Amino acid sequence: MKCLTHTVADAVGVCAYCGRGLCLDCLKEGSSKPLSCSPECAQALSRNEKALESILQQTIQSAKASAFYCYVCSALSGGAAVVAWFILPSPFLILFTAGCSVVLLLSGIWYGRTARKKSI
Numbered sequence: 451m452k453c454l455t456h457t458v459a460d461a462v463g464v465c466a467y468c469g470r471g472l473c474l475d476c477l478k479e480g481s482s483k484p485l486s487c488s489p490e491c492a493q494a495l496s497r498n499e500k501a502l503e504s505i506l507q508q509t510i511q512s513a514k515a516s517a518f519y520c521y522v523c524s525a526l527s528g529g530a531a532v533v534a535w536f537i538l539p540s541p542f543l544i545l546f547t548a549g550c551s552v553v554l555l556l557s558g559i560w561y562g563r564t565a566r567k568k569s570i
Contacts, residue, residue, distance in 0.1 A: 520558030527551035
């Protein structure tokens, strides 16, 4: 592969955005990482990086909201299990709501830990 700018020189790197070849002279001119062949490609790489960061932040917010939702539903299911214990003599209903409460609590913990890992 030949360099985009210096057509006689062999390429030793490629632009991270468009994939065009870059020689040693071009690499010395703009030694920024990741490699880019033009200011336009550098701007496009910057926009892509900002978009990925935005997606990551939205994912973290979604995981936090899911954890909160699971905690609230776990508390409601736990309360329903206690009420069922005193009011309804149905072992199935008591065990089902208590089981749902435990599963939702564990799900909330999992979502919360996932949100913390991604934010660090």
